[in-house]
Amino acid sequence: MRKICVVIPSRSDYGSIKSAVKEIDKKAKLQIVACGAALIERFGNAVEYIKKDGFHVDAEIDMLVEGDTPMVMAKTTGLGIIEMSTVLNNLKPDIVLSVGDRYETMATAISASYMNIPLAQTMCGEISGTVDETTRHAITKMAHIHFPASKDAYDRVIKMGEDPKHIYLVGCPRIDSVLNDKVSLDGLFTDYKGVGGEFSLDEPFLLVSQHSVTTEYVKARIQIEETLQAIKLLRIPTIMLWSNPDAGSDAIAKGIRTFREKNETEWLHLFTNLPPEVYSALMDKCSCLIGNSSSALREGAVIGVPAVNIGTRQNGREHGDNVVDVGYDIVEITNAILSQVKHGKYQPNYMYGDGHAGEQIADILSTCKLDIHKRMTY
């Protein structure tokens, strides 16, 4: 039975691979490595959710170097490689499955490919802004098995010179959760605590998820403030998530904390972490999703959630009609929210898959021919 090692560096990456993890656990010897932000309480401690879901975590890698600069992102990657190579040497997986495009993922890709272990990548071939764009495609050039989530992405991976034999259009595993794991939101505030006001979710509410754009990280504080001022104007009850650890995330956290100190914010509730299915349920129920999370474009498409996408972080990423793009500007943001709230739900769009991505990934990984030699097709 093949040993398939899934490396999970953060809470959002766990959401991006959970359905595949479940299926791999049935069809192969599953190994899980949790690392980086996935181990840190203030970034959502995803490792606890993984264990609660009944999976065994084979190794944990503390690799986050503190600091709020891009230099520290590089150092984190370096430290990650040093530790990851030992972990892979101990676990001796037949395949390493790398999730998404966060910068820490580079540590997984380099360790596996330098150690001659076949590397599989999900969500490849997509287009976005920030350092994710660079990381995603560089990893594709190191990966041996490719799982693009949309037709456009599939075509792009072929064009990049990867061998079509090793490229599989499976859809996005996040969509699997959205379509298959419906959960109730009862008890949200008691179960997941967080800070701030509490309110009924039967009334209209907003959902906000805004991260730092690493290539513009010095502006992170100003960018979050525009958003906060906009939603303050509207005073619609709002659920907001703390941001991922990137260059700029401390500035965002500080912006939010200062905002809370200076304003009456009974209408605002912040969560550090939510299980992916709870987050999906919130997307399904909210009146508008605001920020720059890829979830607005990805799961958002099939959910049909009215979304306001702020700034450059998702630049170029495929999306459906449910997304309105705006700049970092209080007026643009406010108007877009109002118009989206008014519009209400959009028709589902299945561009990112129909709910069977995890199943297909597990089938392919447990049976495909493995070859560590790569060669461009041109």
Place this chain on the structure above:
Amino acid sequence: MRKICVVIPSRSDYGSIKSAVKEIDKKAKLQIVACGAALIERFGNAVEYIKKDGFHVDAEIDMLVEGDTPMVMAKTTGLGIIEMSTVLNNLKPDIVLSVGDRYETMATAISASYMNIPLAQTMCGEISGTVDETTRHAITKMAHIHFPASKDAYDRVIKMGEDPKHIYLVGCPRIDSVLNDKVSLDGLFTDYKGVGGEFSLDEPFLLVSQHSVTTEYVKARIQIEETLQAIKLLRIPTIMLWSNPDAGSDAIAKGIRTFREKNETEWLHLFTNLPPEVYSALMDKCSCLIGNSSSALREGAVIGVPAVNIGTRQNGREHGDNVVDVGYDIVEITNAILSQVKHGKYQPNYMYGDGHAGEQIADILSTCKLDIHKRMTY
């Protein structure tokens, strides 16, 4: 005046960029970082040659983790990133110029691109075997300015989705040295010492340069032994270079040392390091170049040196008529050497440039528009 930082991780990489370094020093503020094998005596201590050539070395990075496994190559890269990011943060270059495709180069690429410093890459778009292939193309996806050395490579970088505006076909800087820096070989044995017999270079002699294939590193010892047995059969005076530090290089070194202990080897002389122009002069004068160095295919083309390329390390790399490919087999190797010695020099082939690569690279880097945002062209 722009600060352009050239990172040099080994003796061969110095040969690959020397002509560009000279020109950058005239047209911009040159910064040099020497790292990895470039600092280690038994790998040729390239840093001393850089200093002898009159260049200031701004930082030295000890990053080689000892060991003879692929895991250690990953760890070296990790340690390199940790240190390189600090160095780049101190030097604050406007551009980082990364040389070639050795695995350590990944540390340069990740540090620069994560720190939002424009990254230029030479020798991109080429095809070869081993982990270099993966490293080279992954770095291309992180680089902002591309300097392919041949027309085929140029086309390939375009196909990979890089923006033609940032791709410059300049040829290979190694060819510059070959065509412009002719040196005498008088005093070779006194100047560069090494170990083994000494002989007249006016009589026919062989030149051998064989490195480990990282994706087959467990066979490195057997592979070098086939070569050694073949040249022992011929007993033509032979100049040989110790190999680069890769997974497998210790096994090669041990193979050579054992061979020297067990055999009478007056006909064999080994050098740890030679300046690039001396190596070129040897290529020009030798009767046949043997092994798996890319120099046989690259400078070899313009020199017209009869070459025997052993094994998979250069698989797929463009070359001229001067190269004969053989397997790791004493008979194949011996026959190919004899036939190449008999053939003598080939006509020069300018597929890798006409001697002005360094000049063009310096011109472009000192004047081009800089933009750290990347976007695939499709």
Place this chain on the structure above:
Amino acid sequence: MRKICVVIPSRSDYGSIKSAVKEIDKKAKLQIVACGAALIERFGNAVEYIKKDGFHVDAEIDMLVEGDTPMVMAKTTGLGIIEMSTVLNNLKPDIVLSVGDRYETMATAISASYMNIPLAQTMCGEISGTVDETTRHAITKMAHIHFPASKDAYDRVIKMGEDPKHIYLVGCPRIDSVLNDKVSLDGLFTDYKGVGGEFSLDEPFLLVSQHSVTTEYVKARIQIEETLQAIKLLRIPTIMLWSNPDAGSDAIAKGIRTFREKNETEWLHLFTNLPPEVYSALMDKCSCLIGNSSSALREGAVIGVPAVNIGTRQNGREHGDNVVDVGYDIVEITNAILSQVKHGKYQPNYMYGDGHAGEQIADILSTCKLDIHKRMTY
């Protein structure tokens, strides 16, 4: 002129060496390295205060690995050594001055002593609980020049086998600031922000500074809660400082944040960082200092501040009459505070020096004979 390099890993260490830094700057070529928590906003960003005081920071070292376990303290030290050795190699100081006994300081001590750079240590020979105790004495065995702060500590360093020729009883530089740098507390809440209620400092108030005990770090949350419940009972206006980064500090921070969410806490104000002279002024003015900071025992002695020392962190450290020891127990803590508030100020005790430590340290370092060879005296 000698190059004397002072390494400052946190806000409290800056307070412990500031008076010496000032004097070294006059008598030698001062070099400052800021590292670890000194660079992190949520741990007080001491580097900004250093710069505001007019000192040039020669190098900054990001070395804090995130996490709340002792393992991460070890990793931070390892990463620190990797970077610190490069920094020392660049700065080439004649002497490295290491401050105090935080675990990160080990990185300084190992780098300097392995690199044959004379190492000086302040505050050596003292006794306390936790990993500081181990770190402090281990560093003494690596140090070449010793600056104990009290007579007992001086005797202890001699007994440990250090050469009396290299041991100088100079007092503690923290006392210098207390005695010489009197500042006003006007504008405290505007200048240093923080969060929580604001109140007049002319009325009685408490000062709280409680850190994790690394050898009992799993109990950090419970320990802080006892303290918080005790001061909640009293409802005397209270100024509290966030804790240093150690195994357990995240648990403390979480304990405080939860306490603030669940309770009405207008009487409580939290600061992330305060300049040492402001902190001293608060000690001077407060009705009682509570927690486990060494400042209660050290500066507290000369200030005569009534102090309640909780738990084992300062176990065995010399102190004057002003300190009452209690366990982690709400009743013990409450009673001790009440009794200390009632007692009021104690007579000054000069056991930790009379205000000239910094001056003497600078004199000695700029003139003493240097010798990197060490030998035990017995």
Place this chain on the structure above:
Amino acid sequence: MRKICVVIPSRSDYGSIKSAVKEIDKKAKLQIVACGAALIERFGNAVEYIKKDGFHVDAEIDMLVEGDTPMVMAKTTGLGIIEMSTVLNNLKPDIVLSVGDRYETMATAISASYMNIPLAQTMCGEISGTVDETTRHAITKMAHIHFPASKDAYDRVIKMGEDPKHIYLVGCPRIDSVLNDKVSLDGLFTDYKGVGGEFSLDEPFLLVSQHSVTTEYVKARIQIEETLQAIKLLRIPTIMLWSNPDAGSDAIAKGIRTFREKNETEWLHLFTNLPPEVYSALMDKCSCLIGNSSSALREGAVIGVPAVNIGTRQNGREHGDNVVDVGYDIVEITNAILSQVKHGKYQPNYMYGDGHAGEQIADILSTCKLDIHKRMTY
């Protein structure tokens, strides 16, 4: 059953603990971590000997950073801590047993003590030159259980302020092997290969083992040359060992290699590694042991081998009558060798134990009360 983790960083350290390892394996759950030079072929690959002896190696840590400077020794320690802390976290030993005083051992000591794992140290309390002196005593201040090898060392550990309850005078485990593991030298040259001439061991021969003095490492090349010239003068058949990896070891290796190239050296045979019992047998049979290895003073005492100790590396270390100290001077060395050869064997001296150290260490570790809190006795 207690889990006792023995960390072995080099071939000589394995010799220093082998008898204890054997006994621990009987009385507790033995864990072995091999690291650093113990994994490197050119430094003797001790890990292979450990496995051949039938022990399971639980983890291997590649931590040697290449280079020949003290800075690199610091970096190796840093990298070692990063990896060692993960290994200890995985193995969860009840006790870590650290061997000797090589600089890498600091990585073990810091990881264990920061992670609140009781640390035991052998060979503590001894006096020598070089960075070993600093390392040894610093580790003593971190260790919880002490195993000095001689009465003087025992007294010194008490004087340093360690608690006599935790100090056990057990003798040196190296003596156990000398007294108990007698082996034949038949087939030495076939079994352990090496390079150079072969000769009968029934005729008089010399044994040489000389390492770099890290605090004088820039002189390592000159120092080895004096020794080589001295033994060249005598032309007595000589068995020599390559040196350990320290700052200066590459210079020593180069000195030896150059000497071999330039001289007829049929009388000289070099070994990379020998099992400890073979080395002891050579000490027992040779006419004189030359260099600066501690073995001359330690096992040498009980064997009574005539020894010439060169330079400062063993400065201050206790020894018996069998050792003559000389400087780095060809004449002094030659005369001392001649006089020692003439003297012949000395009477056994049991100052470093009577052959039961390993047994006692295993007994104590498997039964002693464990306490991670340390406090100086004064």
